[in-house]
Amino acid sequence: MGLTNLQKDIDVVHMDLDEWDRLMNVNLKSVLLGSRYAIPHMIKAGEGSIINTASMAAFAGDATRFAYGASKAAVVNLTRYIAAQYGKDNIRCNGVAPGLILTPAAKNNLPPAVLNIFEKYYALPYHGEADDIGYTVVFLASDESKFITGQTSQVEGGHYIANPSIADFQEYINNLPAK
Numbered sequence: 001m002g003l004t005n006l007q008k009d010i011d012v013v014h015m016d017l018d019e020w021d022r023l024m025n026v027n028l029k030s031v032l033l034g035s036r037y038a039i040p041h042m043i044k045a046g047e048g049s050i051i052n053t054a055s056m057a058a059f060a061g062d063a064t065r066f067a068y069g070a071s072k073a074a075v076v077n078l079t080r081y082i083a084a085q086y087g088k089d090n091i092r093c094n095g096v097a098p099g100l101i102l103t104p105a106a107k108n109n110l111p112p113a114v115l116n117i118f119e120k121y122y123a124l125p126y127h128g129e130a131d132d133i134g135y136t137v138v139f140l141a142s143d144e145s146k147f148i149t150g151q152t153s154q155v156e157g158g159h160y161i162a163n164p165s166i167a168d169f170q171e172y173i174n175n176l177p178a179k
């Protein structure tokens with residue numbers, strides 16, 4: 001579940017506060033409620049694995065969608081709290097933070113210029129797809145990840161792994177006079 005609003009979620013000064021509340025409800029309170037209702041059953045069952053959906057927007061500032069980013073950063077820390085508080089009940093809680101994923105909506109709605117920006121900054125030469133998130137979730141749900149809890153896996157093609165000024169530095173280095 002998730003909500004983002006490119007028209008209304010622009011900056012702190014102009015954000016409509018009703019939209020802020022709606023966004024926090026859909027993106028953050030939904031995560032709280034999912035765990036709130038699932039955990040008592042997991043305690044009864046003696047085990048459980050919760051996987052929350054965050055976003056790479058949780059980890060950096062950007063030109064727009066600050067409320068979305070704030071809601072997803074809260075999901076990352078809520079994931080840690082749930083993991084810390086229910087670990088002794090044999091319940092793990094992890095998250096997945098997708099970068100841009102070419103879901104049908106993204107494919108249909110994002111103009112090529114925006115896709116090109118992402119492509120330029122990934123470390124990898126291709127876009128992410130829904131399966132990339134799905135396989136991560138399967139891993140986190142399985143016993144193969146039984147010693148991982150409180151973590152949010154960043155599935156984003158290496159978009160955020162380098163200094164953002166890397167292209168400028170590369171150009172500077174390439175233009176240094178030969179010795």
Ligand SMILES: NC(=O)c1ccc[n+]([C@@H]2O[C@H](COP(=O)([O-])OP(=O)(O)OC[C@H]3O[C@@H](n4cnc5c(N)ncnc54)[C@H](O)[C@@H]3O)[C@@H](O)[C@H]2O)c1
Binds near residue numbers: 001053103
């Ligand atoms: N696609 C991406 O590039 C991307 C990147 C980062 C994070 N995410 C996150 O991944 C998750 C899924 O996104 P998606 O790209 O598949 O989008 P999507 O629009 O296909 O799915 C979002 C889902 O949330 C549901 N939803 C929205 N408001 C709701 C409400 N009030 N009550 C109940 N359900 C509601 C929608 O019905 C829809 O099924 C979201 O949490 C999103 O923030 C997606």
